[in-house]
Amino acid sequence: MTEVTVAGVTVDTRHWIGGERVGSADTFTDVSPIDGAVLGEIARGGRAEADAAVTAARAAFPGWAATPPAERARLLHAVADGVEARLAELAIVETTDNGALLRSHLRGVMPRVAHNFRFFADWLTDSLGHDDFDTRGHENRVSWDPAGPCVLITPWNAPLMLATWKVAPALAAGNTVVLKAAEWTPLTASLLADITAEAGLPAGVFNVVQGYGEEVGAALTAHPDVRRISFTGSVPTARHIGAAAAANLTPVSLELGGKSPLLVFADADLDLAVDLAVEQYDNAGQVCLAATRLLVDAAVVDEFTTRFLAKARTLVQGDPRDPATDMGPNIHPEHLARVDGFVRRALDAGAKALLGGGPHTDLGGLYYRPTLLTDVAQDAEIVREEVFGPVLTLQTFTTEDEAITLANDTRFGLAATLVTGSRERARRVGARLVAGTVWVNCFFVRDLRAPFGGARQSGVGREGGTWSFDFYCDVKNTVTSPNGWH
């Protein structure tokens, strides 16, 4: 079998290499987290498929790099058109594969996938200019030259959105791409391959390989012909990828996890604070940006907690295809066991569950109750490690300094959210928080023009706008003398 049908949509389960479908002798099984249904067998790539994909990307590179920017942009807009034309199909396939809400995929996520292509196409033609300046009469001309084949490795929590956030700028910059989809969510990457072919991307410009990270992923990141590696996922995997890249001195961009704080000051609009806090259960907590540490001024913690629990208890858990559902399943039995392990150990260590604290026994399967744990020590595992599930901790502070100290007392630094009625406090506190993004009285307001990435172990580098082109290009300065001309 080389294809599966999901909700009436046919998906090819082979790799996409050099403009052709390529199978593998081995396969792995793709299972839906919604109900455990087997979706099908997916090609399981290894070193041979990694070599073939990089070879195809390398062969296609000179032609794509020489394609005028306006033509590259036109083709990327055609890809966006294809995404929009198949938006409903992409949404249902993604929901079936990763369990995130169908209504979110339809309204927010898949439109963002199309926007990723349009944004970087337009940035290429409208904003990525020459940066000219003069040095003692000499002209400096800065240009962004394509770097070569790029390997992009992406996770399962927002598969197509996070992949295209890398694919689009890499292609816009004139590079060719090998995308390795996460093995728990292989399907929409394959549909994207179809869409790029229909849009007219030349063979080998965009390639998809399927398989396990330790197998085909490791072979790709160790490949000496790769010029850029961009990865979103966990810190342990990032260490493997960084080590593989170091052997070839391949530049790496790493978007990793977080343990972000949400600070609620006594002068905050508490309804807003509660709304923002409950939002952290989105995607069943499987969001790197999630503010999983609630830090609340002791003066308002009782009122905050009462309102938080009332609101969180209204969340509807169930089938993510149902528009009434607010929280779907977690991704995989291994992952659910990992999430539950964190909670069990926290409870054993003396934490108290104000909400949830275990799997949803009525729903069964991979559904986990939204959980709020209090009485947690600052050095407890549950406060320090990324759970990546619907699990929040609640701690209090009594001074602004203490709030900032608690917020920054982490090895991560992806994001921080603060809720306050005082602009002065927002500026003061925001300036002292260690985070790639600070949200004030809001959460998840995202704009591709903004830099995105993390401090400390939340990542290396920034993506978005010109930062993406800085990463995916060999930035060159040409210095031209006023002398020596005929």
Ligand SMILES: NC(=O)C1=CN([C@@H]2O[C@H](COP(=O)(O)OP(=O)(O)OC[C@H]3O[C@@H](n4cnc5c(N)ncnc54)[C@H](O)[C@@H]3O)[C@@H](O)[C@H]2O)C=CC1
């Ligand atoms: N966006 C984020 O920040 C994400 C964070 N995570 C964190 O990671 C934890 C584990 O999730 P996983 O999916 O197992 O993350 P992971 O980091 O293992 O997987 C992400 C991607 O890396 C690939 N990969 C794994 N090992 C590799 C290797 N040696 N070389 C090259 N590629 C490799 C995987 O196949 C997948 O495509 C989560 O519980 C969460 O804490 C996971 C996914 C996304």
Ligand SMILES: O=C(O)/C=C/C=C(\O)C(=O)O
């Ligand atoms: O949607 C965004 O802009 C960023 C999302 C990032 C994640 O969900 C992640 O990497 O986990």
